[in-house]
Amino acid sequence: MANVYNWQLGRDMNYRFDPAAPTWQFAAVFNTNRCLACQTCTMACKSTWTFSEGQEDMWWNNVETKPYGGYPRHWDVKTLDLLEQANPGGQTWSEDAGGPEAPYGSYEGSTIFDAGRSVGQHALGYTPTDEEWASPNIHEDSPVSQGALAKGVTLPVHETWFFYLQRLCNHCSYPACLSACPRNAIYKREEDGIVLIDQERCRGYRKCVEQCPYKKPMYRADSRTSEKCIGCFPRVEGSDPLTEGLPMETRCMAVCPGQIRLQGLVSMEADGSWTHDPDNPLYYLIREEQMALPLYPQFGTSPNVYYFPPRWVPRPYLRQMFGPGADRAIEAYVRPSRRAQAVLQLFRVSQSIIFSFEVIDGEKVNEINVNGKTMEIFNDTVIGYGRDGQEIVRVTVIEPQFERPDQFLNTI
Amino acid sequence: MQPATSTRQDNRRLRAPAAVLLAVAAAVLIGLFDVAPVRSQIPILEAAPTSVAVPTDDAWATVWNDAPSLRVPLSAQDIAFPYGGGAVDAVTVRSLYDEERLYISIEWADHSADDSVSGAAEFSDAAALQFSADPLKTPPYTMGSPGAPVNIWQWKAVWQADAERGFPSTTDRYPNTHVDGYPGEGNPLYNPAAHLGNPLAPRTHASLIENLLAEGFGTLTSLDVQDVEGSGAWRNDRWRVVFARTLAPGIDGLASFETHRTAVVAFAVWDGASGDRNGQKSVAQFIELDIGPVERVAVTDEQAQPPGTTERGIPWVALGLILSAVLPLLAMAAIVFYRTDASDIGQPAQRNWRH
Numbered sequence A: 001m002a003n004v005y006n007w008q009l010g011r012d013m014n015y016r017f018d019p020a021a022p023t024w025q026f027a028a029v030f031n032t033n034r035c036l037a038c039q040t041c042t043m044a045c046k047s048t049w050t051f052s053e054g055q056e057d058m059w060w061n062n063v064e065t066k067p068y069g070g071y072p073r074h075w076d077v078k079t080l081d082l083l084e085q086a087n088p089g090g091q092t093w094s095e096d097a098g099g100p101e102a103p104y105g106s107y108e109g110s111t112i113f114d115a116g117r118s119v120g121q122h123a124l125g126y127t128p129t130d131e132e133w134a135s136p137n138i139h140e141d142s143p144v145s146q147g148a149l150a151k152g153v154t155l156p157v158h159e160t161w162f163f164y165l166q167r168l169c170n171h172c173s174y175p176a177c178l179s180a181c182p183r184n185a186i187y188k189r190e191e192d193g194i195v196l197i198d199q200e201r202c203r204g205y206r207k208c209v210e211q212c213p214y215k216k217p218m219y220r221a222d223s224r225t226s227e228k229c230i231g232c233f234p235r236v237e238g239s240d241p242l243t244e245g246l247p248m249e250t251r252c253m254a255v256c257p258g259q260i261r262l263q264g265l266v267s268m269e270a271d272g273s274w275t276h277d278p279d280n281p282l283y284y285l286i287r288e289e290q291m292a293l294p295l296y297p298q299f300g301t302s303p304n305v306y307y308f309p310p311r312w313v314p315r316p317y318l319r320q321m322f323g324p325g326a327d328r329a330i331e332a333y334v335r336p337s338r339r340a341q342a343v344l345q346l347f348r349v350s351q352s353i354i355f356s357f358e359v360i361d362g363e364k365v366n367e368i369n370v371n372g373k374t375m376e377i378f379n380d381t382v383i384g385y386g387r388d389g390q391e392i393v394r395v396t397v398i399e400p401q402f403e404r405p406d407q408f409l410n411t412i
Numbered sequence B: 001m002q003p004a005t006s007t008r009q010d011n012r013r014l015r016a017p018a019a020v021l022l023a024v025a026a027a028v029l030i031g032l033f034d035v036a037p038v039r040s041q042i043p044i045l046e047a048a049p050t051s052v053a054v055p056t057d058d059a060w061a062t063v064w065n066d067a068p069s070l071r072v073p074l075s076a077q078d079i080a081f082p083y084g085g086g087a088v089d090a091v092t093v094r095s096l097y098d099e100e101r102l103y104i105s106i107e108w109a110d111h112s113a114d115d116s117v118s119g120a121a122e123f124s125d126a127a128a129l130q131f132s133a134d135p136l137k138t139p140p141y142t143m144g145s146p147g148a149p150v151n152i153w154q155w156k157a158v159w160q161a162d163a164e165r166g167f168p169s170t171t172d173r174y175p176n177t178h179v180d181g182y183p184g185e186g187n188p189l190y191n192p193a194a195h196l197g198n199p200l201a202p203r204t205h206a207s208l209i210e211n212l213l214a215e216g217f218g219t220l221t222s223l224d225v226q227d228v229e230g231s232g233a234w235r236n237d238r239w240r241v242v243f244a245r246t247l248a249p250g251i252d253g254l255a256s257f258e259t260h261r262t263a264v265v266a267f268a269v270w271d272g273a274s275g276d277r278n279g280q281k282s283v284a285q286f287i288e289l290d291i292g293p294v295e296r297v298a299v300t301d302e303q304a305q306p307p308g309t310t311e312r313g314i315p316w317v318a319l320g321l322i323l324s325a326v327l328p329l330l331a332m333a334a335i336v337f338y339r340t341d342a343s344d345i346g347q348p349a350q351r352n353w354r355h
């Protein structure tokens, strides 16, 4: 058992292995406020990786309606409950943010790794049943408190609410799946932090299924092994001809019509901290603006998919799901800084992974009032650069509009 | 005999001083009466010769009725992650041999035959025999150790069911499933485990017994040579499984069996209904397996011991005395060591592997 630093928790924690940070870490930002639940991401993944016999109930990417939906059913509530049973009432945070390495404060409760010790395991967990895996989109669009529908809802918090949560493997920095495997058949890649199950070594023990709190390794009865999201590693490696050798975003990211997803790689230091890189759009949104937050950071795996919390949802729910940074993240999102306004334009404008950006000042085009505060809008231009430093994309804050000339009316 | 395994920590505290006292008492007695060294207190399973054919596809064949049997207590595996087992408290073992082969049967009570792994949370009943893969050594019964390998034969109820009922398809598992078709059906790329030669993935099995090698926790590896035959059957709330292999000296990680020689054998049983798999199993330590009557010889040669292994054929009492004094301490140290991180023995986990 090693002692590792988890910046999302602002403290050291127990983990089975010593830190072994990759040089780059797969990461993504999802804007829950914009998701349509069209499931295009889900189907893109399915049609790429999990269309074979034995994978029928396997959805490496899924979008579930919160708070009632879940794939597998109740995955998060069950793990939260196990933590509560292991350490009743103890899952609290001290909210004094402690600088860049403890931006959300310090978690005082039990992680799944802490709690795992009490049951003689590397992490606390449970194995979902077939029934729980069977309905990936159960409770779609089911809101809380329908009574308020008659009178309507208003911000900042809706009385009747639901939202969509987009989920895939978090390619965690401290993967619970990896530490759970008694055969060490799971590994985290040095070059991009993608976590894979070695299909040659796996013997279907399903300890990863049991101990991943996000329930993203899944058992395949057809091969009698567990499989999981592979982070579209051939694309991330740049082996798709389209990007001519440059790293490319995963299938689920690239197809998103709601333009809610931005995925890339962040540079890591040997000690597991993130290289200071404020021109990387992911670093900027996650570490500088703190607009995007990890999902259930208290589990302790240091997940690498980050979410803009849905702005209309009651805050206690969001604080439980995204940690104490939720209020600040919503504030940063609803009244974004000038620079953030530009970076938000980079979502889904390129399949190539954007490694850095630059903003060129434009004219002020508007001034609006947000929650009693003024927000100025500038038509700045943001340029995205690839791994080779070459420009990939250039977009403006105000989307250009074109008027169709008369001769093209009613044509496609 | 300390019945196979069962070393709970609370008891151990009392056992340590007791063992030291016993060792001292034994030394005094031996010194006084010059008692000839006996081999050991390890129980012995004697394989009986048979001239009747022993079927490997009928574990309950009548030929076993007169075979001598030995009851071996099992206990939960509590040495290494992921700890567990304990649902099966004993096995009854028997052994026969003929001119060509050695046969071992293992029998235990289990009120459910768990022979499907189709469900996400379904696990199979299974049983395994463990031998030393080096005839000169008795490896740690905990899956061997580096340099002291073990040869393991594992029978799985699910492989038995595959052979009897066929490998379940999706529609066998979920009869109301409708699937239009599978793109790329039959393309091995879409079943990577099978494509990579994972021994668990094929739909048919050359033998119902998997022949494996291990050198410590987390190192279990299926061998190229799959020459162990056998089968199991569940009757009246009991499983019985028969294993058979040619009598031959061991080579390349295979156990050595020769008539009028002794081998060591340990046992493990998994109860699928209890979620047993991997190290979550009920286990017994090594016992001796005499293949026919064995003349036990006293050997005087004393050699340095590789850690965790026992060289066979050295004065057992002398060694026993030293070990009984030192073992309780070693055991405590081992428990502390193993509990800290036993399962880390094996492959480094965070590494850069590519296919």
Ligand code: SF4
Pocket: A034, A035, A036, A037, A038, A039, A040, A041, A042, A063, A166, A255, A256, A257, A258, A259, A260, A261
């Ligand atoms: S494709 Fe995008 S908008 Fe559609 S469900 Fe997935 S994340 Fe949401």
Ligand code: SF4
Pocket: A168, A169, A170, A171, A172, A174, A175, A176, A177, A178, A195, A211, A212, A213, A214, A215, A216, A217, A228, A301
């Ligand atoms: S989300 Fe689960 S499966 Fe993915 S890396 Fe983290 S612990 Fe492993």
